[in-house]
Amino acid sequence: xxxxxxxxxxxxxxxxxxxxxxxGGLLQRTYAWVRAxxxxxxxxxxxxxxxxxxxxxxxxxxxxxxxxxxxxxxxxSIRFGDEDVRAATRARMKRLRRDMQxxxxxxxxxxxxxxxxxDAVAFSLLVHGTPRSEARARARALLGRxxxxxxxxxxxxxxxxSGGQRQRVNIARALVLDPKLLVLDEPVSALDKSVQxxxxxxxxxxxxxxxxxxxxxxxxxxxxxxxxxxVLVMYLGQVVExxxxxxxxxxxKHPYTQALFASAPTMDPDRRIERPPIAGDPPNPINPxxxxxxxxxxxxxxxxxxxxPPRLLAVGAAHDVACYLYEADAAVxxxxx
Amino acid sequence: MDSGVxxxxxxxxxxxxxxxxxxxxxxxAWRLSRDPATLVAGALLLAIVLSAVLAPWIAPHDPNAGSIxxxxxxxxxxxxxxxxxEQGRDMLSRLLWGGRMTLIxxxxxxxxxxxxxxxxxVVAGYAGGLTNTVVMRTMDIFYAFPAVLLAIAISGALGPxxxxxxxxxxxxxxxxxxxxxxxxxxxxxSLEYVAAARASGAGVTQILRHHLLANILGPVLVFxxxxxxxxxxxxxxxxxxxxxxxxxxxxxxxxxxxxxQSIYVNAxxxxxxxxxxxxxxxxxxxxxxxxxxxxELRG
Numbered sequence: 001x002x003x004x005x006x007x008x009x010x011x012x013x014x015x016x017x018x019x020x021x022x023x024g025g026l027l028q029r030t031y032a033w034v035r036a037x038x039x040x041x042x043x044x045x046x047x048x049x050x051x052x053x054x055x056x057x058x059x060x061x062x063x064x065x066x067x068x069x070x071x072x073x074x075x076x077s078i079r080f081g082d083e084d085v086r087a088a089t090r091a092r093m094k095r096l097r098r099d100m101q102x103x104x105x106x107x108x109x110x111x112x113x114x115x116x117x118x119d120a121v122a123f124s125l126l127v128h129g130t131p132r133s134e135a136r137a138r139a140r141a142l143l144g145r146x147x148x149x150x151x152x153x154x155x156x157x158x159x160x161x162s163g164g165q166r167q168r169v170n171i172a173r174a175l176v177l178d179p180k181l182l183v184l185d186e187p188v189s190a191l192d193k194s195v196q197x198x199x200x201x202x203x204x205x206x207x208x209x210x211x212x213x214x215x216x217x218x219x220x221x222x223x224x225x226x227x228x229x230x231v232l233v234m235y236l237g238q239v240v241e242x243x244x245x246x247x248x249x250x251x252x253k254h255p256y257t258q259a260l261f262a263s264a265p266t267m268d269p270d271r272r273i274e275r276p277p278i279a280g281d282p283p284n285p286i287n288p289x290x291x292x293x294x295x296x297x298x299x300x301x302x303x304x305x306x307x308x309p310p311r312l313l314a315v316g317a318a319h320d321v322a323c324y325l326y327e328a329d330a331a332v333x334x335x336x337x
Numbered sequence: 338m339d340s341g342v343x344x345x346x347x348x349x350x351x352x353x354x355x356x357x358x359x360x361x362x363x364x365x366a367w368r369l370s371r372d373p374a375t376l377v378a379g380a381l382l383l384a385i386v387l388s389a390v391l392a393p394w395i396a397p398h399d400p401n402a403g404s405i406x407x408x409x410x411x412x413x414x415x416x417x418x419x420x421x422x423e424q425g426r427d428m429l430s431r432l433l434w435g436g437r438m439t440l441i442x443x444x445x446x447x448x449x450x451x452x453x454x455x456x457x458x459v460v461a462g463y464a465g466g467l468t469n470t471v472v473m474r475t476m477d478i479f480y481a482f483p484a485v486l487l488a489i490a491i492s493g494a495l496g497p498x499x500x501x502x503x504x505x506x507x508x509x510x511x512x513x514x515x516x517x518x519x520x521x522x523x524x525x526x527s528l529e530y531v532a533a534a535r536a537s538g539a540g541v542t543q544i545l546r547h548h549l550l551a552n553i554l555g556p557v558l559v560f561x562x563x564x565x566x567x568x569x570x571x572x573x574x575x576x577x578x579x580x581x582x583x584x585x586x587x588x589x590x591x592x593x594x595x596x597x598q599s600i601y602v603n604a605x606x607x608x609x610x611x612x613x614x615x616x617x618x619x620x621x622x623x624x625x626x627x628x629x630x631x632x633e634l635r636g
Contacts, residue, residue, distance in 0.1 A: 070536055097536060097537060101536060102536045104529040104532070104533060110530050110533055112534075112547070112551070112552065113552065115547070123539070123547065124539075127537055157361065173533065173537075177537060
């Protein structure tokens with residue numbers, strides 16, 4: 001599913017930035033900033049799945065919350081369809097929230113322990129003024145669709161069902177408002193492998209049925225490859241490479257993407273890359289390295305990498321990479337176009 | 338698990354739950370009914386409260402009518418089953434009437450603290466930032482003093498009397514409740530289901546009502562109930578020191594004070610108000626322990 005230039009993107013993110021202040025002391029003075037998301041731009045086209053992959057702490061979850069404006073960005077623009085999300089008034093925002101929903105990572109923290117699962121799903125409808133009986137009926141129908149018989153599970157509380165079932169409830173809650181865009185923040189990371197497969201397949205079915213668009217966030221490359229058409233690789237709050245899932249799997253360009261693929265376990269002997277996987281932890285996002293943020297762990301670091309951050313350059317059809325190693329390739333690509 | 342029909346064999350108890358899942362409060366009631374200590378404490382408390390409420394009708398004598406001839410009659414004396422005090426007043430009647438005062442002085446401050454403290458705590462916890470700092474640091478000032486000292490200091494400044502006792506005890510308990518409510522709010526606020534509610538477009542009031550209060554009121558209520566026994570003891574202590582209820586009104590702490598010199602004449606009668614305080618605070622403690630266990634969210 002390659003992005004189609006003729007179609008307008010459903011979600012258009014430009015220069016998104018969020019730095020969290022670290023406060024301390026009696027007066028709550030700010031003494032440092034965590035650069036969670038720094039100048040991130042991307043498009044999401046209707047009915048595609050954009051995978052976002054990166055290590056823990058690279059700003060993936062913040063990105064999810066920024067898109068839905070659960071966290072207010074510091075800079076940048078978010079357009080959803082024709083609407084400027086950041087400029088939306090309270091009433092417009094409430095309307096917009098029906099179109100973009102989030103599925104959370106933690107199946108335990110994401111359900112209110114005092115609400116039965118049918119009430120948890122119906123709550124969103126009640127917020128938008130649907131009459132109680134209709135909201136409940138729709139919630140029950142949707143619970144049935146995600147594989148939880150409402151007669152058996154509807155009146156149960158979250159602590160009475162398993163992690164996989166909770167995640168199905170989460171999906172039903174996100175879908176009950178009939179959104180166009182679903183942001184999935186590590187939706188299967190907390191589940192064991194067999195349940196992961198069930199939930200992933202359910203997500204794929206629902207996507208086809210309802211013509212949904214997914215932004216699928218995960219640290220698991222195998223999951224990302226399985227679900228995504230296009231992939232966005234993030235490192236310390238920045239995009240280092242984007243491309244189709246196939247292109248990234250076949251020829252990852254950025255040294256970080258290469259290292260990610262090298263360290264991901266694979267069952268396919270032809271896919272094993274004899275390259276040393278990445279070493280060490282990511283640097284602290286409070287004080288990231290100058291220039292290219294990956295240079296401290298990069299085997300190909302050059303002196304100029306410390307000077308200025310490399311920009312995303314096209315190295316193939318819908319394949320961009322932010323690395324000085326590919327400046328020549330990018331120039332050739334530009335000429336060919 | 339994907340199909341609508343699931344055939345699984347479940348243990349008997351689970352099958353019962355699966356057939357007709359119990360509502361949360363019915364589960365709590367079901368658990369309480371299987372906890373004899375809590376049931377006994379609850380029954381005892383009910384008896385104490387009823388006897389205090391019904392004191393004007395069930396008390397055999399006027400609690401303030403003394404008799405010089407019948408001073409310090411022993412327990413079991415004719416027509417004075419629990420004896421008489423140092424002024425010859427009927428102990429049973431005074432204990433019944435005194436229970437009203439003690440219960441009012443014990444419950445009202447905790448109730449006030451529960452309402453005021455929860456409000457402040459939720460506001461501070463949910464708003465965060467400067468509001469939180471101002472509210473919580475102000476509470477810390479009160480927290481710096483031991484409860485007894487603070488109660489005595491405020492009562493001493495305001496002067497004796499039931500109303501002043503209630504004010505001073507409320508001031509003692511508000512910061513405690515605020516602290517519990519605030520930490521519960523901060524914890525719940527950061528959970529993903531609150532973010533999910535915001536993502537679905539819910540406003541602050543809807544989130545507070547359905548997601549926040551629903552999850553913090555239980556723990557805060559249980560905490561408040563543990564404070565009732567302390568409040569009863571503090572109220573009795575203030576009266577004992579002459580800072581609470583004024584004579585000749587009957588109040589358990591005050592009765593202990595006036596009877597304490599008679600302990601060498603008749604040891605049992607002066608101990609009775611102490612026994613009443615002990616039983617009441619014990620019953621409150623056992624009940625709140627039982628409630629905490631029953632209200633726990635565990636399958």
